[in-house]
Amino acid sequence: MESPDKPHQCLPELASLHEIGSRLKFRQLKLLIAIEDMGSVHRAAELLHMSQPGVSKALKEIEDAIGATLFARSPQGLLATDMGRCAIRHARLMCASLAHMHDELGSLSRGGGLRIAVGTVAGALAAVLADALVAFRRAYPAVRIDLYEDTSAHLLEKLQSGAIDMALCRTSVATHPGSFHFEWLCDEVVGVAASPSHPLADAETVTLAQAAQYPWILFPGHMPLRTLLEREAASQNVAIRSFIETSSTFATALLLHKSNEIIALFSGETIDFFEQSRTLRRLKLKIKSTAEPYGIVMRAGFTQTPTVHRLCEFIRMHAPRSAQD
Numbered sequence: 001m002e003s004p005d006k007p008h009q010c011l012p013e014l015a016s017l018h019e020i021g022s023r024l025k026f027r028q029l030k031l032l033i034a035i036e037d038m039g040s041v042h043r044a045a046e047l048l049h050m051s052q053p054g055v056s057k058a059l060k061e062i063e064d065a066i067g068a069t070l071f072a073r074s075p076q077g078l079l080a081t082d083m084g085r086c087a088i089r090h091a092r093l094m095c096a097s098l099a100h101m102h103d104e105l106g107s108l109s110r111g112g113g114l115r116i117a118v119g120t121v122a123g124a125l126a127a128v129l130a131d132a133l134v135a136f137r138r139a140y141p142a143v144r145i146d147l148y149e150d151t152s153a154h155l156l157e158k159l160q161s162g163a164i165d166m167a168l169c170r171t172s173v174a175t176h177p178g179s180f181h182f183e184w185l186c187d188e189v190v191g192v193a194a195s196p197s198h199p200l201a202d203a204e205t206v207t208l209a210q211a212a213q214y215p216w217i218l219f220p221g222h223m224p225l226r227t228l229l230e231r232e233a234a235s236q237n238v239a240i241r242s243f244i245e246t247s248s249t250f251a252t253a254l255l256l257h258k259s260n261e262i263i264a265l266f267s268g269e270t271i272d273f274f275e276q277s278r279t280l281r282r283l284k285l286k287i288k289s290t291a292e293p294y295g296i297v298m299r300a301g302f303t304q305t306p307t308v309h310r311l312c313e314f315i316r317m318h319a320p321r322s323a324q325d
Helices: 017-023 026-038 041-046 054-065 082-109 122-139 152-161 224-233 250-257 268-274 306-316
Strands: 071-074 075-082 115-120 144-149 166-169 180-186 190-194 214-216 242-245 265-266 294-300
Touching: 017 268, 026 041, 026 054, 026 075, 026 082, 026 242, 026 294, 041 054, 075 082, 075 166, 082 115, 082 152, 115 306, 122 166, 122 180, 122 265, 122 268, 122 306, 152 180, 166 306, 190 268, 214 224, 224 265, 242 265, 250 265, 294 306
Parallel strands: 115 144, 115 166, 214 242, 214 265
Antiparallel strands: 071 075, 166 294, 180 294, 190 265
């Protein structure tokens, strides 16, 4: 294996797809993942219950099969090269797909139905997905849905690794946007909410400067709605005081409901839901900055099952009218 300090060496010509497919074994894919996760041949050997020479030999066989150097030594241990990161990303995807196949086959063998793993951001869950899933359940009661609510960045990671089949989120935070297919679904509307007992709850109009006098619950810094709020505050020369940072919609709503001081930004549909139950109150504060749209996201070049396509049809049917026109 080459060292980053050594001059660049010409690599062997990349093997053909047939050569890689005929020589690469599934256990070797797991070995690549283990080396990256553990950062050394020694620790990977312990994890896989192999000898250290055995792991080194297996890694060389993999690199010979692919025709590329996948790891380089560094003071921090073994680091994947660009080629290595590409190979490991696909290795994780193949391992995850095999695990999903095993789970689905097991479910079918036990008399169960098919499974779909779906990820969503909170705004899409309230605006579209919840109604779509209820309707889908009535039409296809044998299909099991594994539902994950998370940030767009984490959902894209799950999608890339094969942990979920599809997501309702944004791709603007993707490291490799070309890895995903994005179908626009909705332009998200945002609002600001607080407890019904908050001093600003009954005000006829609220400015951002007034709201900034109170502590806020903010999304983590890498999330689009946090960026939107910061952009809005900067345009009005207002400083927002952060009380807590969280991506959890439930935690935010619970804390707001229990406090008559805290304020938070939500998607408009999420506020509508909590207002209907009289848990929160929408403040009459207009946010001028626009939120990034979200949509149906899938792995690029990956053929989805007919069941996933049917779920997408239900999602489109339950999208806001503007998304269908």
